[in-house]
Amino acid sequence: MRRLRESLGRSLFARVAGPEGPANRALIHETPGPRWFTPDRPIRAVHGDAAMFVGGLRALLLQSLHPLAMAAVAGHSGYRGDPWGRLQRTSTFLAATTFGTEEHARAAVERVRAIHGRVRGRTEDGIPYRASDPHLLAWVHVAEVDSFLRAYQRYGAGHLDAAAADGYVADAARIATALGVVDPPTTRAALAERLAAYRPELRGTEAARDTARFLLLTPPLPLAARPPYAVLAASAVALLPSWARGPLRLPYLPLVERTGVTIAGHGLVRTIRWAMTAPPGPAGTP
Incomplete structure (x- = not known):
């Protein structure tokens, strides 16, 4: 069972963090120095939890409803040709800003x-x-924050009370401001x-x-990974607001x-969390 856990954890980590993942993780978590967020801040609980898998997919679906954001993604992100690379870059950014030193952030x-x-560019219109x-930038930010928080509140290892949930939104606002968002929201x-x-x-x-x-039905995954990914996709869709489903032609089956x-x-x-929090293996393994 330990070997299974370690193997699954390494496989998931490699997908999310890429070949530089172990080195980046060590650099981000082990470098001494002041950080934007102390260990007790809500953003650390949310961004460090496996529920982010659901929240990240939900955020991408929600963000696609803004035509300008969608045009930028379609024209410049390479999400079809290199979806895992895009995921790895995003996860590294979140790790660096949430857990890294101020310099890393x-x-x-x-x-x-x-x-x-x-x-930059122009839409088809x-x-x-x-x-x-x-x-x-603000649209991308609020779609992400709403998605990450909702995913954590439903699937996270813990649950944020009202004050902590507002604290998470305020924490995320610090990153948004640094990225160029003007007056990001700081409460739910x-x-x-x-x-x-x-x-x-939208x-x-x-x-x-x-x-x-593409995201829900035809992602580049091996056959063995498709059943669990289908659960992930269904969980992300179920978290979308009803007004977002019609435009994307996604079903609503409340029961x-x-x-x-x-x-x-x-x-x-829970399985992802179990695998990715496996105790360290022999020296040299992630």
């Missing part, structure tokens, strides 16, 4: 800001976009208001629906979601 932010500065646009109420304010701008474009099909999907999602996330 600032360096991670500067790398992302440099990338955003180069991402001729509307210009810039990834560095504070309004667009403000987060809900900001999400609602974006609703008139719609289900063909690119968004194509992305949803199935409240019972089968929720139970299966808890089982999957």
